Structures are given as C-alpha cells and as structure tokens.
Amino acid sequence: MVNEMNFKQRIQIGLLLSLALLLAIPLTANAGRFKRGDTVQIYKKFWKKWYTGTVLDISRKSGQLKIQYQDGGRLKTEIFDENIVRFPYEEDAIAPARNWTDASGSFQVMAAPLGIYGDTLKIRKPDMAELEVPISKLSDGDQRYIDRIRRFMGGAAAPTPVNLPITRFGRSTTDNEFQPAISSDDRIAILPDPLPSYMKLKEGGAAFGRLGDFSDGEEFGVIIPVGGPDSLVLASAERHPRKGEATTRLIWVSIADNKIAAQQKLPPEEYVLDYHPPSHRLLTYSYIDGETLGSKKKIALAIWEVLPTDEMATPIVRWEAHPLEGTSVDPWAQIIDGRIVLQRWDKGEYVGWNVDQKSVAYRLKQESFRDSLPAFSGTKKYAFLPEQDQVRVFDPMSGIILTALPAPKGSKAVALSEDGKKAAVLDNHQLAVWDLTNANAEPTYFHADDIGRVSVKSMFWLGDDKIMVKSYRELLLFSLTQRIVIWSYQFEYTTKHGDEERPLVHIVNDHLVYGASVRDNNRNEGLAVGNVKLPGPKVADVFDTVNREDLEITKPGERVRLEVRCGDQLNRDVYYAMLAKIEANQWTLDAENPTLIIYADATKGETQSTTYYNSSFLSRGSREVTVSYVPNIYTLKVMKGNDLIWSSRRQSGSPMFMTLREGETAQSKVSESQIPNVSFFKYADIPSRIIHKDYRRGLGTTQVTTRGLIAGALKPPPQIDRTNNSVDAQDEDPFQ
Template sequence: MYLYRCSAKTRRAVGFGPGAVALALFCVHALEASEPMRTWTDSTGEYSVRAEFAGVQTGKVTLQQADGTEVSIPLEKLNAADQEYVRQRLAAAAENPFKTVAPNRLLPVGESPRAAGTGSSPRETLPDWSTAKKIDVIGGGDWRLSEPAAPAAGGSVKPIALPSKTSFFENAAAMAIAGTGRYAAVGYTCKPPARDAKVTTTVVVCDLAEGLLLGSGAVEGELLVPIAVHDSRAEVLMRRNESGLGNQDCLETWTIDAAGVSRGMKWVPYADEKDRDRNVTWAAYLDENRLATCSAGGRLAIWDVETTRPICYLDVKGRPALSPDRKHLAFLVEGQVGVLDVEGQKVVALQAAPVSGGVLAFTPSGKRFVTLSGAELYVWDFATGQLQRECRLEGVHAGDELLCPSEEHLLAGSGRLYDFVNQVNVWDYRGYQKAGIAGGVCWLAVVAGERQPSALVPARLPHEGVADKLETAMADPDFFVFKPGTTVKIDVGKIADSAARTKVQDALVKKLEARGCKAGANGTITLAAGVEEAAKKAELRYRSFGSFGYDKYKMTKFISRLEFIYDGKTAWKSLGNNLPGFIVHLGKDQTMKQYIKEREKPNYEYFDRIELPKLLTKPTGAPTLGSSQVTVSGIQ
C-alpha cells in the first residue's frame, strides 16, 4: 500500500498494491450491468480513488480499481454526492427484472428476502431511511386508553428437552419468545479461550404450544444471539454479539428446521450511528410483516420484514416495551412517558414522568407496565396513566433482563422475584440461565453442565406456596422495620472529624424526613454512618488517550459506610470510597500524582449523594423469604 501527499489544490489519493485482498464474507458475483469508472471522494475531501462501483455489504461500499484490486469504505464516510450515487444504484438494481441466483453484495431495495439467502451466507441489504416517517412525540390531551384484551393462555405445561452443552465453554447466551407465544428460541455461544479456537453459535427453536423441539442449527466463526422470533414460523432474528463498541449492531434472519440453519436477510439498522449508539438493544415482531427495533442511541423504528425497509421511527430514552396484544409500544423520553399506537403510527398518550430512561416491561394482562431505572422502579396503569407505585429496589440486580411473570411481580435477571405491590424481595430462583414470558407462563432455560440434561421449563411465578409464606410473614407487625413514620436513631460516632460528623448528621436527618421518617434517640432502628481507612493502599492503573502502556499509582483508600441496624443485625448496607473514577480529567499542567494526592482523604460527600431505601423488612440473615432450585423436571 502506498500513500502520498498532493498539493494544496489537489486531494490525497489512496492506492492499493496488487496483493490487496477484498474483505468479502461470501462469494461475490459481478453486477448485471457494467459499472462506469469514476472518481470517489471521502466526506473530508482529503482522499479520493478512481474506481467502479462493485457493491454494498454491511454498510460498506466496495469499489474496484482498474487493476482489479478492491477497496472498501463505510457509506457514511463518502461525500454526499457519492452517497446519493449509491442510493441511485440500489434503486436501479431494484427495477432490473434479471436477478442473479447466487448472493450478490448489492440487494435491491424491495426484493423479497425469502429467496435471498443460502444456507451458509445471508443476503445483505442497506437500509434507506430517506422514506421513513418521523413520528412526532406530542401529547394528545388526557391519558385515556382502552384496557387491552385478555391475552391467550400459555402453551404446553411440560418441559421441552434442549440439547446439552457440548463444551465447558458453551453457555446459554440469550432467549426470545414470539409475541404470539407460539415459538421460542434459545441461543448458545461457545467461545474457548485458546487463540486459534473457533467460536460457535447454536440456536434451538421450540414450539411452546405443542411442547416440541422443532430443530437446531449451528454456525462456526461468528457469535450471534436470538433477539426476537417470528409470529407463525420458525424464523429467528439474530443479532451480532461480539465484544467492543458497536459490535452488537448487525441483524440477520435465520430459519431453523430439522435440516439446520437457513440464513435469510442481513442488515445493520443503525449504520449511520457511531460506537455503542449503533447497537441494537431490543427487537420484537409486531405481526407477520413488521418488526420493531431500538438502538442504544434511542432510535425506535418499525420495519417492513420482507424488505428490511424502515417504515417509521421516533427517538426515545432507554428500552421500550411491546404490549401483550402487540398494539402499543410504551416508551420514555426526557421527563415523559408515552404510548405509541403501532397501527396508526402516532403517539396516543404522553405525560410527565419522574424518570427519563430505563428498561420497560408489561405485565401479562397488559393492564400495567413497569420501568426500572437503576434501582428505581415505577409502575403505571396502562389505561389511565396513573403512577401506581414508585419504589426503590434493594438487593435486586436486574440489568436489561426484566420480566413481569404476574400482575404484582417482576423477575430480575439474577433470578430474584420482587413483589412491587408490597415492596418485598419474595423469592430467589436458581439453576436456570435465561427466561421469557408467554401468556403468563414463565419459560426457564435450564442448561446444565457439559453433556448433562437440559430443558425449557414452564412455570407460573410465584409458584405454589410462596403467596402463603408472604401472607404469614406480613402478618408480623414488625415485618417492616423501616417505613414512613418510623423513628430512627442516627449514629455518626465512627466519623472522627467533628465538623464532618455534624454535616453528615444533618444530611441524614434531611434524608429521613424525605422518606417520611424522623430522627430520635428512642428510634426503633439505627442508621449508622462511618469512615475507615483501608488496611492497604489501592493500586490504580491509568493511561492517557492514544497511549498503549499503563502507569501504576498507589492511593490511600478510605471506605464510607452507611447501614441500617435492627436488633443487632444489618437490614441494609451501602459502601463508598474516595477512589477516582474510570476516566479522570486532569487540570492544566496537573499530574496524575497531584490529582491522587488531592483525593487521599475521606469521602464525606458520599453521604450527601446516597439514596436511602423506602421500606426495609426485618433482617433474617436471608435476602428473601425463601429460594428454589429450577431443574429439568421443574421447580424443586
């Protein structure tokens, strides 16, 4: 490869030697019509190349030079005129009645994907957003929506056998269930640590209504996970799942049957976005012909399944939720919660909300939907928009895997069942890897050890007997030891600095008042604050942007501790420290050593920032009322 600098009046030209190799993912056939040789220029105007148009693949344009070598460039990095030329070529290809049988890098817009792919190679498309309708997020007066129709009951009530793990490094990576509740897909990925080891993606499709495993298929050399399942056929929407920024951006349709995998369409929905904003975080089939997706950057879009053409879109915050009847999408924008009518493509409800982002989920009936933002949970009535619950989850780590198995509970990705009506951590379910909801039935993927039995296990949560245990526990008048009206004793004796001790005391009094409680020497529960120096110094590693090596530093660590203590037992605890964050911004001429030296002191500001819980149950030594093991035979 060679590069040379032109004069100020010309552009830089980039060429590739005869040994250059085209980065193609599958066999490429020439375009039907001869392409003219032309000059292509990047968006900066600094670089140009003389070549003919060869095709488009995963958002990248491939160009062929006169000597036969190929170069590629992301579409968004071409100048505006060249981008328009590519769009015109796509449109022209759509009108050509002669179609090649073998996969072509250029998929004409509007061509059906059903005949597009082969067993080993998908057919790639380039989304055209120019015709997509932008939906205005505007309120329509009072929030008045009809109650959703009762969804169909769940399918089979017997476990469905799944393939066993074939390797120690293989794991159940994701699970998706069709909106109709008919089909489910479980995705396995295998990524051995050896440098030359091949990664593998395996997908299993089950018919939940009949309790049958329909088929499975595997692909080597690629990591993908199921993210949605078609309504009425064993078609799975797969998403690239590589590590790194922007590497969860590509979608494919796979059809799974007894013969294995048939790969259909492939496209990057948000190719114009950068880094993590282009990642696809959520997807769901709306019906036979439409699909909804949402990006990490917040673009919620509805697509034509046959052509992978975006129909409409709106910009939201966080991850939306599709109602069980699949007529509405609940979403959040800055300081507002809203509902989109899928068929009418318009916002039919919008109102102020105390949250601007998070993960949303509907209850099985669709009469409620919840939002989890960090540790804060909000519950809305779908028909009226009334905020029915606003609580803080303690000890629940949900991540993005949020499900509502009943009208009163949520199941976090960690397996914890939380009663959001009574605000209680009820039960822990262990032994399963992934879960999904269909018609009020929770399907739990139990993928055991290597070559051990695995199954997709149906259950209604909470399972039998849990409600009775909760009722018995709540009959105890001391079940909630911290709630509005509680008098709390504050203990700041473990803060040595007298001035800081007074400030922390005052801050905690205000926080208790915000929870409807008061501080007093005769409190029934103690709120204890303290700061202590760690036994040894913390070792930190930082590097400057653009550098490769790390610099090591040592820093005196101070631990800030805040806990509620009831009858000598810890009911709640939170820890902080004085260590700097992942990214550090240094001042002008400031060194890292100086930055660390300035922060080698107790972090009293932690007590100003910490959020107190709203309710606490009597500490028993266990985080919940009980736990159960999920096995291939059911809940034990």
C-alpha cells in the same frame, strides 16, 4: 409467620426432560477409503480447527494415517485416527462421502451429501462441483440410506441455507431527526394490549443432542416462547468460531409433547435475535468483519421466513445496520409486526427499520444513563422506553410518541401486566404501578430497595399482585400485597440465564421458561428447555400466612438523631430536607434518646473525564471533545445501634447529551452540572418500615434445576433488638 416445619421437606417438580439425545451422524471415514498422496483435512481439537494436509502412509491394521500438514509456517507430520480425517469436499456434509448409484445401476458418482430437502439430494463431488439429484432416480439402497439419515437427523439433514448479500437501506431526508420528546404532564390513557391467546404454555420439557462437547460445544443463543396448540418454544443452539467450527441450529421444542418437534440450520455465524409467530418471520444478526471483542462492531441484520414444518429457513432480506464507525453495544433488535424491526442502533439511540420498503422508518434517542432496553405490551402495540426522569410510551410501528409516565427518580426496568392494563416501573428504591387505562389515576408506590438495588436484567408480572425481578443468576419475587420480597429463586450451575439482549429466561402466563445443559447415563452432552408453573411448591402458602411486621426493624414512632455533614453550602438545606423525611415517616427528632441515627454526607470524588462526539446518522466522521470534572458523592445511612440497616448513594455525572449555544463550551456545561445541590436528599426514599437485612431477599430460596423447582426451608423468624440507643444531647434544630 409460616411454621418452619412446613418447609423442611424439599419438594421437586420434574421437567420431564427426555434424554433420548438427538446426536448428529458422525462424519467418520470408512476404513480403507484413503490412499497415499490424498489431500485431506484433519481436526485438531486443542485449536478447534481443521488443517489441510497430505496422506504419507496408511496402516491398514490400525486404521491410522500418517499425515503431513502445514501449521503456521512449519510442516508437521503426525499420526491420526481415520475418524478425524475428511476430504476437503466433505466440509459441511451431513454424512461421509459415498458412491451414489442411479436406479438403473449404470451411473455412479463419488460425492458427499450436503443436505436433503423435499425430494432432492444435494451433493458435492471431489472437484467441488455441487449437484442436486432427484431422490427417486437413485438406487433402492441409496434411498434407504437417505431415509435413515432423515429419521436420525430430522430437519438438520436439510442443506444450510445460503445467506443473502448485504444491502444498504435507503435513507430519507428526516434520517437525522429524532422523534420529539413529550412532557409527562401530557399523559393520556391507552387501550389494553393483552398477551395474545396463543401464548399459553403447558408444563414439561425436552432435550436434544449437543454438537461438540462441554468445552467447545453448542450453547443456547436465545430461547423464545412461541405458544400455540403444541406449546412451542424456539431455541437457537449456536457454536461460535472461537469454539471451533461455527454452527447455528433452530430447535423447535414441543412442550405439550415433551419432544423436539423440528430443527433447521442457519448459515454459520448467523445468530438469532427474535421470532414473530404471526408473520412466521425470524430476525438474526451477523458480524460483517467477524466478531471483534472490545471494539466497535459492524453488524448486519437479516429477516427469514420459517415454520416448524419447513425443511429450510427462507432468506428475505439482509442489510447493514450499524453506524459508520461501528457500534459499541451488543446487538439487540425486535420484530414488531413482520414489517417493522426496532433496533438499538448505538448507545442511547434506536432505529425503526421498514424491511418491506428497505428504509428507515423513524429514529429515537433515549435520555438515560442506564440504557435499559424497551419493554413491550402483549402484541407489541406499545413500547415502553425507560429514561432518566420518565418512561416514554411510543408506537413501535411508527415511532410516534403516545404518552409518558413520570419517573423523577429514574427508571431502570418496566414490566407490563399480561392483561395490558398496568405498567410497573422500577427505580433504585421505589416501584410504581400505573393504571394505563386511566390518564387521571395516580400510581401506587411501593418501597422496593431490595429489588431496585440489584443489577436488574428484566422484570415480569406474576399474576395481578406479584412482580418478579431477574438479576444475574437469581429471580426475586416481590409481593405487592405484603410489600416485601417473598421468595428467591437461584439458578443452579447447569441452568442457563442468558443476558438482556438475548434472554434465556421468560415468565409467560405464570410459567417459567428456561434452558439447561444435561447429560445422559452414557455421558452424552445435551441441552434442554423446560417450562414450570410458578411460584412453585409450598411458596404460595407464604403469601397468606406471613406477617410483614414480624420482619420490620423500624416502625412509625422511631426517635432519630440527625447528623448532617455536607459542608456550609448545603448543610442547612439538607437538614431541613431530612427533617421533612423524618416527619413523613412519622418519626421524631430526639438527639438525647434516639433509636436511630441518620448520617447525611456530601463529599468530592476523584477527577473523571468524558468524551463527547457528533453522532449524526449520516456522519462520515466524528468530532470529539474530552472534558473533565470532579463528581459530587451524596450518601445517606441509617444506623440502629452499631448496625447499618439502610443506605443510599449517588454520584453526579456528566450530561449524556448537550446542546451548545454560541459562546458555550462542553467543559463549561459539564462544570455547571457539578454544582452541589440538595435534590438527592430531597427525593431520597427512606422507608418508614425497614425490613431486617436477613429477609430482604425473601423468606426462603427455591433452586431452579434440570429437575424443576426445588423449594428450600423457610427462614426462622428474626431476633430483633428493639433496645434504645443512648447518645449525647444536642440542639433539636442547629439552624433555628
């Protein structure tokens, strides 16, 4: 074990977060520019919206306005400060309206600046007419004013690009056909597809100003490592309509220079999903009928072309991307090569879109209850789809199934090594590491209860011999050499962890990329992106010095008492299945003087119901049928004295898909699936060497903060009671 004193001092690695926050130019009114009778808009912060009203009176001394406005069905009159009042034509403006003068001084126009791009200024007049004016034709004062806006706002000074109308892609005669599954017995070797060389990131970070405040301001939508010489990271800063005026910005963070390299705007309510550096293409989505929480959603996907050096993103295509009745899943899609987009169409269904041909390229159905998202090799040459009893490997360009990795106990997450040679497949209790380059090589298995049982959001390789699993607000570092969780990383409240569909946390080239909310000394709100080296301070010392045996509370040679309580139909088969497990663990059956007791139980649960429907790609409706069933609940427990040291549980469910032959019904098929069986006990993976419960989440914890990684103290060695438990004697084999 590592000496505890080595970890008593907390270590910090700075993110080098620059808090020179880039604050947008406020849209404040110039004193005296309003007059009685003006139609204006006022902002109500509580409701996070603008209301249209009329100026009734003006206080030149205080600068306040008396305004009458409509709120629902009632007329209200209130006093407002000028800084929350604007003219209707100033909506979406980057600065207040002003009188613009040409170089000769003979022409003037009152207008609000909507954006600056290239040598052109876009303005809107009070009659809502929009004009584009060459900057060179404006007066010197106006040109200096534009230069100040550019220096202050950068790419945010450009106009908001106009979204394209939604189109409907063509459908082929095979649109209703799914790619055929392949047997895992037909496994083939695949060539390595390593992480591209440009995907290298240095340590560092940068911050930028947040539009709005803590309660209604921007939040990260997604964080995407881009790489290159500047170690670029692309972040989307988004504000949803429910938080006020919707906005979306693209923020290009140069990790190498610790600064914001560029930014651009996207249309309101357009949200980022992915960016493909080689093709410079950006993938976004929007809700066609507005975001509807808790119901079917109809979404549109869109492709844009954009580089950090561009003033505006250029729209390429926008298309309808949802089943007829809408989808119940959160939007997820990835750009494969700039031409093909892989989208989760609905629960358990994927569609490959050819955006150049504006058509469906292929369809896939995922046979899994978990609906885990696909993982990709380094350049997305291969996609790995976790399923109920295998991991399907397919070409995401064509949808062609290439091979499959057996996963008889299910698969909840897949990670590809950065050299492209290995795949790690995780289920609830076991981690399998496959050599993808050798079709005949058997996988290496690791007991992995401590990472398999958490709610896994994503999984990464760290070097050649470590796996990092991300749950809700935690990262668990699993050592393939020591076969245990070595360390835990906890995200503090200011850091952003994201979700599966739009992640805010990545591990690239042994670095952790993440986002956080920050505040400077003047209480200005901001967002920051950082990149730190893993595993962080002092953690590497643990790998070489920890002794796994010091943490084990069971070993080969344990004496076991077996209690089987599964009913007459299963008791005999379960008993012999568990006897095989005991022998495989090099334990012995000893009812008189056991050190462990194993309980095997089978019970019935509460009645459940499931609704099936026809989800045809071209279906204009759905024919639903609801069935009911009583699930079987199977449980295994391992006790040492009065302590529960290991357990596993499974509940039977209804099939995700079914094919009915003549005379069959959905109810009869579901009832057949509820016949009790011994498979859970037969395939249960009880570790021979069980780790003490206090160490199943690592030997210590590092805090992930805005200041970097702060390592905590190493846990002291466990105090393990190895005394024997005495119980009443019983027959060795009750079924002999």
